[in-house]
Amino acid sequence: MTTSVVIAQLHVGWDVEANLSAVRAVLDETWPGDVVLFPEGMLSGYGEDLTPLVAVDVSAAVDQVAKLAVDREVEVFCGSLLPYGDGWCNAGIHFAATGDRHVYRKINLAMSERGVLTAGDELPVFPAGDLTVGVQLCREIRFPEQWQHLADRGAHLFAYLTNGANPREPAGVWRSHLISRAAENQRFLAAANIAHPEQHCPTMLISPRGEVLAELPPGRPGVLRHTIDPARTANWYLGQRRRDVVAVSAGRP
Template sequence: MKLAVVCAPFQVTLDAVENCRQMVEILEQCEPNDVVVFPEASLSGYSDDINFLAAIDQQEVTNGLDLLQGAARANHQHLFVGACRPDHEGWHNQAYYLGPTGQRAVYNKVNLATHERGFMVPGDSLPVFDLEFPEGNLRVGIQLCRELRFPDQWRALAEAGAELIVYMTYAIGDEAHRPVWRAHLVSRAAENQRWVAAVNVAHRTQLCPSMLIDPAGLVIHELVSEFAPSKRAEIDTNVVSDWYLTQRRTDLTPRER
């Protein structure tokens, strides 16, 4: 099956209303049936200073999710949006899937960043979401920021049937390590033979590029910019493969004996 994925970085702020406005503006430029991926915490905003949590207006986040859900319906698009939200357990770093017929699903970040620990509750599952298209279903897994460092989580998503892995991050600062993050993204795609759509915030100093990578590890497009030029490209799920996954020597891996 062939379909289009839009990597949509933008300048995420700590104002949920402004973030929502920017995302709606981007969606108006996308096409029906597009899969549109925004950065980590793209709706609520994010900061390395964990005190930012106290300033989030959760009613504005709720309203924003509803507005974006309406945009997904109106434009018949599939959205991946980030938000930091509390519930009865505590705070979560979440990624939402918002579908064109009202579908809403949530992934809670499993492997929290160092400064998130003690303030946020880690997720306990690696779900795979089914996106419905006229030609068939697309199976999608999600990873957030620091989870790039844990290839076993990506492999679990691939083994669960994910054809596309959406990677949403808010990674700014020391650009010296950008080649490392880039290399990890290419490896995650190639070792699992899955499509990877990675989206970072638009910022003048980026630790991680926004990229679309095919299952062979070839970069379809790459963007590092403080501006927000979305990139749209077609993917073909027919090139997804389990060729390497099925050749693993599980008898030599202690955890799998």
């Protein structure tokens, strides 16, 4: 059975109400059964300088998105910094159409996040209608073993939420990473980035063969929609891994 994936590329700032308004506007145009993605830090705001976080309260916004997911009968994957323990974490939240909520906490923190945010320690997958979805955030594109683990756990779709606007990154590198993560694991990959003049990572949808199915122009807000068939995912390459060699290599000094 096919599923419609909707990916939003939006401006994100430290104004929670403005961020929530942008999310609401996108969800108002969705259809029952859609799987909808928003960028990293979409609700809370995000930046290399995390000091504005002390004035942020996302609790009401999180509750409102949860209600919108139920009302619109959609599966929402949305980035936000969230309170965690005595501090904060960088999270990808799954708001299910049933009202359930699931949270992925970023396990491989950016250098600017370390000492400020608490890293996660799990790589879960989430049921989203007819799909199983694994979430990764921003710099985790650099760590292919995490994506392979999510594929092993049965993910049909990688939901990649990022806040990628770094002029120091070479053009095209992150786009290449995205295509590789999809093709090497034979999984669909949906990438949602912020709309920013210095955006270095595209917002796009990639097939299990590494084909770019849809892509938004960089730098300005937009929304793309495309239908995917989870039956097109496969374990052909994953099944050919030389675990004997990897296990031997890992034990060498």
